Amino acid sequence: MELHVDIISPEKPLYSGQARSVVAPAHDGEVGILPQHAPMVAKLGTGVVRIRRAGESGGETVDRFAVRQGFVQTAANKVIIIAEEAISAADVNSAAVSAELTTLRQQVESHQLKGDEQDKARARLAWLNAQKSLAGA
Amino acid sequence: MAERLKDIRIRTRSVASTKKITRTMELVATSKMKRAQDRVNAASPYQAKLHELLGEVVARAGDVAHPLIAKRDKVSKVAILLVTANRGLCGGYNANAIRTAKRIYKEQQDLGREVSIDVVGKKGMTTLRFQGYKLNRTHLGITDRPALKDAQAIIEPLRDDFLKGQIDELYVVWTHWKSLASQAPKVLRLLPIEAPANESGKARSGDIILDPSPEELLGTLLPMYLTQSMYTFLVEANASEQVARRTAMKSATDNASEMITGLTRKLNRARQAQITQEIAEVVGGAAALE
Numbered sequence: 001m002e003l004h005v006d007i008i009s010p011e012k013p014l015y016s017g018q019a020r021s022v023v024a025p026a027h028d029g030e031v032g033i034l035p036q037h038a039p040m041v042a043k044l045g046t047g048v049v050r051i052r053r054a055g056e057s058g059g060e061t062v063d064r065f066a067v068r069q070g071f072v073q074t075a076a077n078k079v080i081i082i083a084e085e086a087i088s089a090a091d092v093n094s095a096a097v098s099a100e101l102t103t104l105r106q107q108v109e110s111h112q113l114k115g116d117e118q119d120k121a122r123a124r125l126a127w128l129n130a131q132k133s134l135a136g137a
Numbered sequence: 138m139a140e141r142l143k144d145i146r147i148r149t150r151s152v153a154s155t156k157k158i159t160r161t162m163e164l165v166a167t168s169k170m171k172r173a174q175d176r177v178n179a180a181s182p183y184q185a186k187l188h189e190l191l192g193e194v195v196a197r198a199g200d201v202a203h204p205l206i207a208k209r210d211k212v213s214k215v216a217i218l219l220v221t222a223n224r225g226l227c228g229g230y231n232a233n234a235i236r237t238a239k240r241i242y243k244e245q246q247d248l249g250r251e252v253s254i255d256v257v258g259k260k261g262m263t264t265l266r267f268q269g270y271k272l273n274r275t276h277l278g279i280t281d282r283p284a285l286k287d288a289q290a291i292i293e294p295l296r297d298d299f300l301k302g303q304i305d306e307l308y309v310v311w312t313h314w315k316s317l318a319s320q321a322p323k324v325l326r327l328l329p330i331e332a333p334a335n336e337s338g339k340a341r342s343g344d345i346i347l348d349p350s351p352e353e354l355l356g357t358l359l360p361m362y363l364t365q366s367m368y369t370f371l372v373e374a375n376a377s378e379q380v381a382r383r384t385a386m387k388s389a390t391d392n393a394s395e396m397i398t399g400l401t402r403k404l405n406r407a408r409q410a411q412i413t414q415e416i417a418e419v420v421g422g423a424a425a426l427e
Contacts, residue, residue, distance in 0.1 A: 008186055010285050010368055012179035026348065040346040041190065043357055069361065071190060071354075075345075082186050084285065084361055 001035040005051055005079045007065055009086040014065065019053040022079050024072040025130075031072070039075040044068075046126040048133055049081060064089045066130040087131060094135035101128045142407050149400045156393030162226065163386035169281055170379035176282075176372045177314055180365075187365055191358055192333035198351035204300055205359040206330045212305040214251045216273070216295060217241055218327075220311035220374045221261030223277065230312065230381035231260040234374075237322040238310040242270075245308075253304070257291060257371070281379075283371035285364065292367040296360065299328045311370040312377035320377035327366060330359060 005022055007015040022033045025047025046068045055061040070083030107113055108121050195206075219238040221231045238254070238261075245252045253273040256262045262275045274294060279287050298304045306326060313323035347354060 006182075008183045010180060010183045010365055011176070013182050028349075038346055039344060040348065041194065041354065042346075042348040043354055069357070071358070073190060080186060082183060082190070084364070 001077065003033065003035055003074075003077050003079050005081070007049065007067075007081045007083070007086055009083055014086050014088060015051070015063065017051075017053065019051045019079075020060070021052045022081075023050040023052075024079075024081060025049065025067065026072065033072075033074055033079055035077050037074050037077075037079075041071060041073045044070045044072055044081070044083060046123070047130050049086075064134050066092070066127070066134050068127045068130070085127070087134075089134040092131045092135045094132065097128050097131045097135065101125070101132060104128065142404065142411065145400055145404045145407060149397060149404065152393050152396050152400065156390055156397065159386045159389040159393060163383055163390055166227075166379050166383040166386060170376065170383055173281070173372065173376035173379050174317065177369075177376050180369055180372055184365055184369055187358070187362055188333065191362055193345070194347070194351050194354050194358060195332045197345065197347060198355060203352065203355045203359060205296070205328065205363070206332045206355075208329050209305040212250060214253070214304045215245045215306045215308065216253050216255060216298065216304040217245075218255045218291070218295065218307060218309045219257065219261045219265075220309070220370055221256065221258035222374075222378045223259045223279070225260055226385060227378055227382035228385035230378055231258075231264070234310055234312055234322045235261055235264050237324060238265075241308055241310060241324055255291070255295065257374075279371060281375060283368065283375055285368050288364050288367035288371055291371075292363050296328070296363060304328075309367075309370055311374045312381075314373035314376050317380070320373075320380060327363065330362065 002018045002020060003022060005015065005017060005019045006013065020034075024031050024033065024042075025045050027043040027045045030047070031042060044067055047066070049065045049067050051063040051065075052060055053063065066085075066087050067081065067083040068085040070081065070086070073080045073082075104121055104125055108118065108125060111118075113121055217238055219234060221234050225231065242252050242254065254265065254270060255274045255276075256265060256272055257276045257279055259277050262272060262277065265272060276287075276291050295304070295307055299307060307328035309325050309327045310322060312320050314320050
């Protein structure tokens with residue numbers, strides 16, 4: 001028994017295919033989904049989706065996507081992840097991400113930013129970190 | 138007579154170069170149209186899914202009381218958001234959208250409401266400003282490839298106005314993309330959000346795990362829905378604009394071809410008349426010498 005997984009972002013559908021299991025970053029921690037999961041709708045946090053599927057030449061492959069702001073829905077062995085921002089490991093521009101990460105981290109740590117800006121910067125940091133962790137592995 | 142021939146030649150040449158330009162614009166619009174159409178199609182699964190999810194969550198939330206879907210008892214201030222293009226030469230595209238927006242403006246004013254207008258696109262801005270409308274905000278930086286960020290930048294201030302009570306309703310006027318063959322200006326009340334119908338009127342629960350609570354889910358879902366709707370308006374408007382420009386430029390090119398044919402015929406006739414006259418003069422001259 002397998003799952004059917006779709007990852008949909010506003011600008012285009014990103015992924016559609018069969019999978020053995022999915023791990024999604026829910027708002028309060030990761031949620032693992034195997035076939036026969038109970039119907040569920042959960043809010044996503046910022047993080048990495050891992051899709052484990054049968055590899056082309058036997059074994060298993062894991063596809064990874066960074067996602068931000070969205071939902072994961074599962075019902076009848078279908079998993080649908082919709083996210084306002086989503087990017088696959090191959091599309092991450094790791095140089096640009098690292099550069100922005102360094103400057104932003106400095107700003108946050110030196111407390112240059114006020115209230116609202118600080119929150120925004122932290123959210124952005126989380127998103128950059130998620131992308132970086134994709135590029136790293 | 139020689140003067141006349143020269144005039145016709147100059148005219149023909151200028152029409153031909155205009156035709157070259159309109160033909161190029163037609164081709165450019167055609168290729169942009171294809172890409173814009175792809176964007177419209179690529180955005181639709183997300184939109185459909187978000188709408189479906191919203192329906193499910195609303196159905197399970199029972200008496201939902203989120204400020205973005207709550208209807209106001211008394212509507213005294215209304216905002217209109219008009220989506221137009223930055224450039225002209227696209228037939229009635231801009232004019233039709235602007236006319237629709239003005240109709241809504243008048244309707245709302247007749248209801249005794251205070252109306253403010255936000256405009257996307259240079260064409261809408263200049264036309265409405267010239268006609269004496271006061272514009273609240275204008276967004277001119279939207280390119281032929283609208284991004285989600287553009288949608289956010291447009292909708293967020295309006296959403297904040299709505300939440301602060303500075304406006305009670307928001308109407309969006311844009312050119313709706315029904316299909317390649319059919320686009321027309323359309324009006325939609327975007328705020329408060331029209332939640333998908335909840336048939337039973339009661340909270341359904343138990344058959345789906347909702348995490349976190351429906352109220353909290355709505356808190357994230359509704360702003361996402363707004364942004365997405367705005368994005369859809371932008372891509373649809375852009376695709377419609379390209380179609381309108383293509384059609385306009387195609388008919389301009391056709392007209393130019395027709396004009397060139399007419400002018401060429403006129404030129405030949407004039408040239409022939411000139412030759413005939415010259416022969417007549419020569420013959421006449423020879424006859425006079427005899």
